[in-house]
Amino acid sequence: MKTSVALCTYNGEKFLQKQIDSILNQTHPVDEIIVCDDRSTDATVEILNSYKEKYPELFQIHINEKNLRSVKNFEKAISLCTHEIIFLSDQDDIWVENKVEKYLNYFENHPETEVIASNGFGIDDDGKLLDVITIWDVIGFMKAKNIKIDFFEIISFSGNIATGATMAIKKDFVKKTIPFPLVPEFHHDEWIALIAASENRFDFIDDKMFYYRQHQSQQVGGVFFDNNERKKNTLLRFFSLDFNVQTFSNYKHLLKRIANSYQKHKHILEESQVHHDIFSKNLDLFKSLYYKYKEEMKKKYPVRFFILNIVDKIKNKRQLEK
Structure with a gap:
């Protein structure tokens, strides 16, 4: 070759x-x-x-x-x-x-x-x-x-x-x-x-x-x-898609991560001239994950979820559509 x-x-x-x-x-x-x-x-x-x-x-x-x-x-x-x-x-x-x-x-x-x-x-x-x-x-x-x-x-x-x-x-x-x-x-x-x-x-x-x-x-x-071992384990969880959603903070970080991925792939879909099918599927996946974990968060932490939801909408954070 x-x-x-x-x-x-x-x-x-x-x-x-x-x-x-x-x-x-x-x-x-x-x-x-x-x-x-x-x-x-x-x-x-x-x-x-x-x-x-x-x-x-x-x-x-x-x-x-x-x-x-x-x-x-x-x-x-x-x-x-x-x-x-x-x-x-x-x-x-x-x-x-x-x-x-x-x-x-x-x-x-x-x-x-x-x-x-x-x-x-x-x-x-x-x-x-x-x-x-x-x-x-x-x-x-x-x-x-x-x-x-x-x-x-x-x-x-x-x-x-x-x-x-x-x-x-x-x-x-x-x-x-x-x-x-x-x-x-x-x-x-x-x-x-x-x-x-x-x-x-x-x-x-x-x-x-x-x-x-x-x-x-x-x-x-x-x-x-x-x-160090702590950073190694953090990277392992992040890249192995181990969401580890056990706390309110976990949910906040995960929703932010999903929303950011959604925005990124939406922009790619808008700008790319090829492979629209790939990014359309990803958008559907990100959207389903977003609402799945948002609903879980709402059930586990109803009061804090209610407050966060209002603040996030005002600050335009953790939103799929901006």
């Missing part, structure tokens, strides 16, 4: 070379690197051109005519890739040297899989390993506890565990994901993972296959958590 890398850049001069070098030093060489630069104003383009001079047949560098921002820039880069397996790459991470080899072996051994993501290490600006739990560790935690893993339910209801920097996608599957919808706080990686998971075509490698850099200027963070 031939491989492409879709690399998007914007003012990435500080860490770009380490990212590219980690791609070039793979045990299984990649066949093309498609770079879409979103009009960088630092030395990013000069760095890219220096690699183009060294590897003219490997690199294709595209400078956007206007700033596309992350989602549409990745859509462009992925669309320009020509080979069977497309790896997504940020500009500030580092790949483990056998990442490509590991992914290709997985695709070969699991022909039904169209999209893969993986676990990863956390590093700081200086490349120092962080002693943290990552959001990607959760899948391994669930497997260790023999908890059923439904990637579509997890991504739909709990959040995205398929960070784009870990992702590889078969080119034939790309057409099912284009165009990417533009929805606030909803990124291309979550979109791709949702579509693949809805068809049982998504899978996850537990091995840590890259170093994810956490720094202040990063666009998307929030993947690292304190490394």
Whole structure:
């Protein structure tokens, strides 16, 4: 299987070379690197051109005519890739040297899989390993506890565990994901993972296959958590969809979570041009869960429910329709 890398850049001069070098030093060489630069104003383009001079047949560098921002820039880069397996790459991470080899072996051994993501290490600006739990560790935690893993339910209801920097996608599957919808706080990686998971075509490698850099200027963070048993158990409950509604506070948090998921998927449905059936079903599911737990809350805590219901309507909190 031939491989492409879709690399998007914007003012990435500080860490770009380490990212590219980690791609070039793979045990299984990649066949093309498609770079879409979103009009960088630092030395990013000069760095890219220096690699183009060294590897003219490997690199294709595209400078956007206007700033596309992350989602549409990745859509462009992925669309320009020509080979069977497309790896997504940020500009500030580092790949483990056998990442490509590991992914290709997985695709070969699991022909039904169209999209893969993986676990990863956390590093700081200086490349120092962080002693943290990552959001990607959760899948391994669930497997260790023999908890059923439904990637579509997890991504739909709990959040995205398929960070784009870990992702590889078969080119034939790309057409099912284009165009990417533009929805606030909803990124291309979550979109791709949702579509693949809805068809049982998504899978996850537990091995840590890259170093994810956490720094202040990063666009998307929030993947690292304190490394302790309490946080581990909290994440397990959250991502295993263990609602654990035993108290009034539990109900409040759950209703907020359901309402937020409903609003998010409603917005996706309005903005997306494809896969309306997926998000329509999710809206029906969220609505049924919302009224189920609201009715339970009303029966268990009638007085507090009555007061909360009035306050929430005034403040527009925990509402399906806003």
